[in-house]
Amino acid sequence: MSRNVFMLVAGRDLRLAGRRRFEALLPVVFFIVAASLFPLGVGPEPQVLRQIAPGVVWVCALLAAMLSLNTLFASDHQDGSLEQLLLSRHSTILVAGGKALAHWVLTGLPLILAAPLLGVLFDMQSHSILVMVIGLILGTPVLSLLGSIGAALTLGLRSGGVLILLLVLPLCIPILIFGAGAVGSVDAGMSAAGHLSLLGALLLLSLVAAPPATAAALRISMS
Amino acid sequence: MSRSFRLFMFAAPSRFYALSGFLLPWLWLLAIGFAVAGLYVGFFLAPTDATQGDSYRIIFVHVPAAWMSMILYLAMAGWAVFGWAANARLASMVARALAPTGAMFTFLALWTGALWGKPTWGAWWVWDARLTSELILLFLYLGYMALVESIDDVRRADHAGALLALIGAINVPIIYFSVKWWNTLHQGATISMTAAPKMAATMLQAMLLMTVAFWAYSFAVVFMRTRALILERERQTQWVMDLASRATEEKK
Numbered sequence: 315m316s317r318n319v320f321m322l323v324a325g326r327d328l329r330l331a332g333r334r335r336f337e338a339l340l341p342v343v344f345f346i347v348a349a350s351l352f353p354l355g356v357g358p359e360p361q362v363l364r365q366i367a368p369g370v371v372w373v374c375a376l377l378a379a380m381l382s383l384n385t386l387f388a389s390d391h392q393d394g395s396l397e398q399l400l401l402s403r404h405s406t407i408l409v410a411g412g413k414a415l416a417h418w419v420l421t422g423l424p425l426i427l428a429a430p431l432l433g434v435l436f437d438m439q440s441h442s443i444l445v446m447v448i449g450l451i452l453g454t455p456v457l458s459l460l461g462s463i464g465a466a467l468t469l470g471l472r473s474g475g476v477l478i479l480l481l482v483l484p485l486c487i488p489i490l491i492f493g494a495g496a497v498g499s500v501d502a503g504m505s506a507a508g509h510l511s512l513l514g515a516l517l518l519l520s521l522v523a524a525p526p527a528t529a530a531a532l533r534i535s536m537s
Numbered sequence: 538m539s540r541s542f543r544l545f546m547f548a549a550p551s552r553f554y555a556l557s558g559f560l561l562p563w564l565w566l567l568a569i570g571f572a573v574a575g576l577y578v579g580f581f582l583a584p585t586d587a588t589q590g591d592s593y594r595i596i597f598v599h600v601p602a603a604w605m606s607m608i609l610y611l612a613m614a615g616w617a618v619f620g621w622a623a624n625a626r627l628a629s630m631v632a633r634a635l636a637p638t639g640a641m642f643t644f645l646a647l648w649t650g651a652l653w654g655k656p657t658w659g660a661w662w663v664w665d666a667r668l669t670s671e672l673i674l675l676f677l678y679l680g681y682m683a684l685v686e687s688i689d690d691v692r693r694a695d696h697a698g699a700l701l702a703l704i705g706a707i708n709v710p711i712i713y714f715s716v717k718w719w720n721t722l723h724q725g726a727t728i729s730m731t732a733a734p735k736m737a738a739t740m741l742q743a744m745l746l747m748t749v750a751f752w753a754y755s756f757a758v759v760f761m762r763t764r765a766l767i768l769e770r771e772r773q774t775q776w777v778m779d780l781a782s783r784a785t786e787e788k789k
Contacts, residue, residue, distance in 0.1 A: 463704065467697050473687050480683055481701060484676040487669075527704060534696040 319404040323412030324419070331420050342424035345378040349432050360437040367436035368446055368497035372490050375425050375450065379457040380482060382421055384475045386413060386465040387532070400536055410528035414455075414462040422454030438497075445500045445510075449493040452513040459524035460485050466531035488516060548627050550767045551776045557760040564760070568753035575746030583739045592656040595649050596740075601748040603646040605755060606674060609639035613681070614706040617699035627763075629695035630770065632702070633685060634762035638755050640678035647671055677705040691770065 331338040352370045353363055390396035399409050429450055433443035464482035468474040496509035547553045579597035586593040613635040620629030650668060651661045662668065681698055688694035771777050 463700075467684060467701060468687075471687050473683075477683055477687060480676070481680045484673050484680060485704065487673055527700060531697065531700055534693055534700065537693065537696075 320408040320412045320415070323399070323409050324415040327413065327416030328419060331416070338420050339424070341378040341382050341421040342428050344381055345374050345425050346428055346432065348377065349374045350435070353436070363436045364438055364501075367433065367438050368442070368494040369490075370436070371429055371432050371446060372449075372453075372494045375429070375454065376457060376483065376486055376490060378425060379421050379454065379461060380479055382417070383461045383465045383478050383482070384468070386417055386462060387469050388474075391469055396532070397536060400532060406529035406532060407525045410462060410466070410532065411525040414458045414525065414528070417462065418455050418458035422450075422458055425454060426450045439501070442497050442500050445506045446493075446497045448510060449496045449506075449513055452510060452517050453489045453493045456489050456513075456517050456520045457486055459520040459528075462528045463524055463531055466528045466535060469532070469535040489513065492516070548625055550627055550630075550771055551774075553627055554764055554767055557764055561757060561760055564753050564757035568750050568757055571746050571750035571753060575743050575750055578739060578746060579743035583743050584737055589657055592653065595653045597743050597747050599646060599649040599653055600744055601751045602642045602649060603671065604748060605751050606639055606643035606646050606671065609635050609642060609755060610674060610677070610702075611706060613639055614699075614702035617695070617702045621696045621699035626770070627767075629699070630763050630766040631759065632698065633695070634759045634766060635755075636678055636682050636685075637762070638758050640675060640682065642751070642755075643671060643675040643678060647675065681705070 349370055352366065356362055356366065387396055390399070400406055426447060429447055430443050433446060438446070461478070461482050464478040467481065468477045471477060492509045492512045496506040496513070499509060500506045547556055575597060579594055583594070583597075585591055613632050616628045616635065617632035619625060620627075620632060647668070650671070654663065655661050681701055684701055685694040685698040688697060768777055768780075
């Protein structure tokens with residue numbers, strides 16, 4: 315039962331999101347709209363677009379992932395179910411992990427699926443798109459994991475929405491650097507293995523460290 | 538009285554208040570004295586650099602400020618985590634008092650770096666690894682201060698800040714080792730613990746004098762801010778009330 319709570323929390327969040335389908339699609343819609351603004355701002359030259367594409371896609375992915383963070387624990391906090399989850403005999407770490415998994419399935423996964431479309435819009439080479447998608451697969455879970463810490467720390471605060479951005483975005487900078495850098499090195503004719511390995515290392519580190527941190531933050535915020 | 542008890546003697550806010558009050562004038566004296574000495578050695582005794590001319594002299598403010606910005610972040614995270622883990626009120630107050638000073642030194646390092654970069658690199662700012670990580674450090678300070686300020690409950694604010702500072706502290710070693718990780722426009726570390734220093738002895742002296750001055754200044758300002766926090770948080774205790782009534786009597 316205790317081991318199951320991870321999947322139960324994730325499944326419950328996904329089922330809840332499934333009942334409000336349009337709301338669940340908002341991050342990916344934001345992602346596409348925001349990225350489409352860049353060619354309008356910078357100009358439509360394919361050369362320029364190809365060069366800025368990885369950075370634009372990553373920054374927009376970062377912002378889209380942050381966008382839905384303040385609702386991660388908010389509704390459960392309001393109706394008291396979060397308190398019950400913390401009081402139950404189940405591990406808070408698994409609850410935090412399940413929440414992060416649900417957030418990734420709802421925001422990270424759609425972004426990964428939409429990213430090749432943006433790659434085409436920005437006239438990227440097909441192998442660059444492939445590396446970008448691999449980078450997103452490794453990087454977006456880290457965004458959800460780090461974001462859940464920020465969401466737990468700012469639970470119930472008046473300025474929560476903007477505060478999460480200020481807390482979490484600086485921590486996400488290494489992901490941005492290595493994610494965009496992977497595509498950049500492929501475009502320069504080098505191997506992306508180094509960047510992708512570092513992304514994988516950050517993913518492993520945050521998989522181990524972020525759920526306990528989120529659990530601790532939830533306990534601080536609810537005490 | 539056992540030894541471990543004596544070790545935490547000044548963890549009591551009232552005793553810390555008395556001790557810091559005694560130390561403050563000396564700290565200010567130390568800060569001003571060493572700053573005057575350091576600036577004198579730096580501006581008048583140190584030789585002009587062969588390639589950079591006199592513009593390099595900002596190093597005497599820039600490098601100590603950059604050191605302080607990182608050390609203070611680690612100190613802040615350390616005290617915050619200690620305050621969280623051991624439930625020590627004073628440690629949490631010290632952590633909070635450290636944040637604005639650390640942010641100030643980070644800003645100072647960035648600002649003097651820009652002033653130095655313009656004549657030597659021809660640009661106010663380059664997106665080099667060390668500059669960027671210093672900028673991220675400033676964001677981390679701002680995030681910490683924004684978080685603790687926006688939580689009304691003092692205990693929750695202290696503990697939430699401690700967790701955030703702990704996560705951010707992972708970033709400080711990255712700053713330090715970024716010089717080795719990315720080989721970029723920024724010059725490599727000139728002072729190293731293992732190799733002989735490559736700069737003239739007087740330059741090193743000036744920099745170390747300024748470092749002592751910045752340390753003393755940090756202690757003084759952090760003590761003052763901690764004392765204000767103590768008075769604010771302990772205002773319902775007897776000793777603060779006594780202190781306040783004595784102060785009003787003296788005014789009369």
